[in-house]
Amino acid sequence: MTLSPRLPFFVYGTLRPGEPNHDHFLRGRTHTEEPARLVGAALYDGPGYPYAVEERDGSGTVHGDLVTPRPEEYPTLLAALDRLEEYAPDDPRNLYERIARQVIRDSDATAVQAWVYVAAPPVAARLRTHGKLIESGDWATRPS
Numbered sequence: 001m002t003l004s005p006r007l008p009f010f011v012y013g014t015l016r017p018g019e020p021n022h023d024h025f026l027r028g029r030t031h032t033e034e035p036a037r038l039v040g041a042a043l044y045d046g047p048g049y050p051y052a053v054e055e056r057d058g059s060g061t062v063h064g065d066l067v068t069p070r071p072e073e074y075p076t077l078l079a080a081l082d083r084l085e086e087y088a089p090d091d092p093r094n095l096y097e098r099i100a101r102q103v104i105r106d107s108d109a110t111a112v113q114a115w116v117y118v119a120a121p122p123v124a125a126r127l128r129t130h131g132k133l134i135e136s137g138d139w140a141t142r143p144s
Contacts, residue, residue, distance in 0.1 A: 008066050035063070063138040096118065
């Protein structure tokens with residue numbers, strides 16, 4: 001079994017501060033949480049939770065937060081987030097894939113490598129064709 005690198009997480013939906021899963025999964029487990037963005041992706045309504053979909057043309061931006069776990073919490077948090085997102089390595093039934101991508105810190109525009117849960121390829125294809133795009137790229141400001 002290959003160990004995953006200890007990267008921060010880019011969260012863009014129900015794990016963001018003020019959203020329902022933030023307190024349950026992240027409160028007390030993080031070292032820092034800061035606004036950031038993922039460039040080259042679009043945001044779609046699940047409904048009830050969002051999906052980031054990588055854009056083939058590199059356009060689009062998804063707004064979220066870069067979350068750096070406390071070191072002693074990392075293994076437990078990684079496992080908990082994989083369960084929440086129903087992600088298992090190489091499982092064709094995944095709705096999300098956990099991938100490493102560059103995200104941009106809003107505070108100073110530096111690029112940081114982070115884990116991002118993006119729509120798995122079959123889900124992404126369906127969303128591109130029939131999904132409800134969140135044009136702002138920001139789950140927190142989506143229209144009700």
